[in-house]
Amino acid sequence: MTPLADDVAAYLKRRARWSPLExxxxxxxxxxxxxxxxxxxxxxxxxxxxxxxxxxDLILGYAGILSLGQAAFFGIAGYxxxxxxxxxxxxxxxxxxxxxxxxxxxxxxxxxFLVLRGSDLTRLMVTLGVSLMLGEVANxxxxxxxxxxxxxxxxxxxxxxLFRFDLYGxxxxxxCLIVLFVCFVIARRIVYSPFGLSLRAVKGNSLRAAAIGIPxxxxxxxxxxxxxxxxxxxxxxxxxTTAFCSxxxxxxxxxxxxxxxxxxxxxxxxxxxxxxxxxxxxLQDWISTLTPQYWQFWIGLVLVxxxxxxxxxxxxxxxxxxxxxxxxxxxxxxxxxxxRGAAPDGT
Amino acid sequence: xxxLETIGLEKRFGGIVxxxxxxxxxxxxxxxxxxxxxxxxxxxxxxxLTGVLKxxxxxxxxxxxxxxxxxxxxxxxxxxxxxFQINQLFLDLTPLETIGLAVSERLGSGGDWWRLVGGxxxxxxxxxxxxxxxxxxxxxxxxxxxxxxxxxxxxxxALAFACRPHVLLLDEPAAxxxxxxxxxxxxxxxxxxxxxxxxxxxxxxxxxxxxxDRISVLVNGSLxxxxxxxxxxxxxxxxxxYLGEEADA
Numbered sequence: 001m002t003p004l005a006d007d008v009a010a011y012l013k014r015r016a017r018w019s020p021l022e023x024x025x026x027x028x029x030x031x032x033x034x035x036x037x038x039x040x041x042x043x044x045x046x047x048x049x050x051x052x053x054x055x056x057d058l059i060l061g062y063a064g065i066l067s068l069g070q071a072a073f074f075g076i077a078g079y080x081x082x083x084x085x086x087x088x089x090x091x092x093x094x095x096x097x098x099x100x101x102x103x104x105x106x107x108x109x110x111x112x113f114l115v116l117r118g119s120d121l122t123r124l125m126v127t128l129g130v131s132l133m134l135g136e137v138a139n140x141x142x143x144x145x146x147x148x149x150x151x152x153x154x155x156x157x158x159x160x161x162l163f164r165f166d167l168y169g170x171x172x173x174x175x176c177l178i179v180l181f182v183c184f185v186i187a188r189r190i191v192y193s194p195f196g197l198s199l200r201a202v203k204g205n206s207l208r209a210a211a212i213g214i215p216x217x218x219x220x221x222x223x224x225x226x227x228x229x230x231x232x233x234x235x236x237x238x239x240x241t242t243a244f245c246s247x248x249x250x251x252x253x254x255x256x257x258x259x260x261x262x263x264x265x266x267x268x269x270x271x272x273x274x275x276x277x278x279x280x281x282x283l284q285d286w287i288s289t290l291t292p293q294y295w296q297f298w299i300g301l302v303l304v305x306x307x308x309x310x311x312x313x314x315x316x317x318x319x320x321x322x323x324x325x326x327x328x329x330x331x332x333x334x335x336x337x338x339x340r341g342a343a344p345d346g347t
Numbered sequence: 348x349x350x351l352e353t354i355g356l357e358k359r360f361g362g363i364v365x366x367x368x369x370x371x372x373x374x375x376x377x378x379x380x381x382x383x384x385x386x387x388x389x390x391x392x393x394x395x396l397t398g399v400l401k402x403x404x405x406x407x408x409x410x411x412x413x414x415x416x417x418x419x420x421x422x423x424x425x426x427x428x429x430x431f432q433i434n435q436l437f438l439d440l441t442p443l444e445t446i447g448l449a450v451s452e453r454l455g456s457g458g459d460w461w462r463l464v465g466g467x468x469x470x471x472x473x474x475x476x477x478x479x480x481x482x483x484x485x486x487x488x489x490x491x492x493x494x495x496x497x498x499x500x501x502x503x504x505a506l507a508f509a510c511r512p513h514v515l516l517l518d519e520p521a522a523x524x525x526x527x528x529x530x531x532x533x534x535x536x537x538x539x540x541x542x543x544x545x546x547x548x549x550x551x552x553x554x555x556x557x558x559x560d561r562i563s564v565l566v567n568g569s570l571x572x573x574x575x576x577x578x579x580x581x582x583x584x585x586x587x588x589y590l591g592e593e594a595d596a
Binding site: 004005008009010011012013015016189190192193194195196197198200201204205207208209210211212213214215216218219222 | 397399419420424428429436437439443444445447448449452453456458459460461463465471474478484507509
């Protein structure tokens with residue numbers, strides 16, 4: 001290979017490299033298992049919310065599709081995993097979780113064709129409409145879903161037959177965290193693949209994307225389907241770790257919360273959903289202990305401030321931090337390479 | 348043999364006829380120019396050829412194959428690529444990533460979701476070749492949004508070229524390029540390989556007459572005159588409707 005070709009390959013791969021900050025993030029995330037043993041329940045909720053937000057970021061941040069109906073996928077997989085556990089069809093939680101994701105992905109694939117038509121506003125309405133309809137279907141067939149009382153009598157078998165969902169929520173939290181991490185790694189791989197890059201191109205300029213041979217529609221369908229699958233896994237996690245599923249899995253609140261999480265955390269860099277979920281959940285927890293009745297007032301105020309201060313400015317600060325880190329990293333890398341080059345077997 | 352041919356192509360927008368019975372034949376390896384006054388329907392014809400618009404009537408043949416019903420990306424795969432009159436680039440991406448997109452798509456790996464970008468030698472080698480041919484190596488790591496206009500125009504052409512077209516449609520490639528950057532652009536266009544058929548849509552008569560070996564004149568949505576540059580330049584009707592004094596000068 002010529003030097004330029006090496007340069008090109010290295011440069012293209014550069015974005016996909018794990019930065020020290022990312023590694024630190026995940027080390028801390030796993031350290032919370034030992035650091036905050038009294039907070040398992042809220043941390044478990046946060047991990048599920050983070051995965052759910054990650055699913056929305058995949059379509060909002062990487063494909064530019066605005067949705068108010070992610071709860072449809074969350075809910076359908078939630079009920080699916082609850083029902084198969086209740087009737088003992090599949091007892092192994094991990095397999096049930098994957099199946100839940102696949103069911104949600106199938107729903108995502110079918111509904112994607114509705115969503116791809118039209119503008120942002122139509123998309124908001126269509127996605128919202130689908131989740132409302134599913135919620136009402138679950139309500140109507142209460143003999144299966146338990147209706148307004150929720151799905152009772154779900155017993156979830158131990159994970160791999162070894163790890164029981166204990167009362168303290170320790171195993172449940174570890175389970176959610178591992179699932180979140182695995183899903184994150186897959187999502188990260190996807191967005192740094194040629195497929196992910198082509199979606200950024202579609203988001204940036206779909207006219208040109210088609211003019212260089214990118215099948216715009218199919219790429220969007222694929223991303224929507226993947227996103228639905230991730231949302232489904234989040235929904236199944238909630239059912240499995242609470243041994244319960246109720247109609248509110250389909251609620252508009254749930255989809256709207258998700259948009260708030262991404263507004264707080266930012267879109268299009270994958271960590272937005274994760275960081276946003278942590279801030280949102282703990283802010284909610286903290287404010288609701290201070291003022292149990294009126295906590296939503298403060299959440300509202302925080303949102304207004306964030307929007308007024310400007311996502312741009314927050315984004316710019318964020319960008320500046322990331323640029324500094326990546327420059328530092330670039331500065332360190334050649335030195336590391338030079339050191340390796342000095343080794344006897346180096347070339 | 349005509350590599351690109353339209354047969355009785357027509358496009359109506361409500362009551363307005365933007366293209367009327369356009370039967371255009373572009374010979375293999377030609378340097379064909381399509382000219383016409385503003386509003387003559389040149390851009391409509393390009394949009395019909397590339398599939399952005401679907402014709403009201405008529406057919407489009409590429410390499411003997413009817414492509415009238417195909418989507419834009421399918422036509423690209425069959426070997427027809429275009430540039431845009433107004434830059435249509437991915438402003439947040441670098442020229443490297445932009446060209447990489449087109450190359451991976453052509454090599455059939457654009458939908459790979461598990462492989463990382465930059466991991467396939469066939470793709471990176473071809474990117475290098477294109478970056479060098481279009482002299483974009485010095486800016487390949489910059490964000491496209493901050494490139495000088497002339498470089499963006501080059502990238503427009505490089506991107507279409509990266510699709511390895513048999514037929515390349517250039518929509519006013521020199522539009523808006525400052526004098527200082529113009530020479531590099533024109534040299535690049537002149538240096539396009541001869542096996543690539545070029546259909547040039549252009550306003551700039553100097554460029555048309557220095558480049559084209561065949562010229563078609565479009566007026567009010569219809570083909571008016573079609574012939575070698577000397578014939579077109581001599582044609583009194585063309586002088587009357589379009590060239591005006593320019594042809595005498």
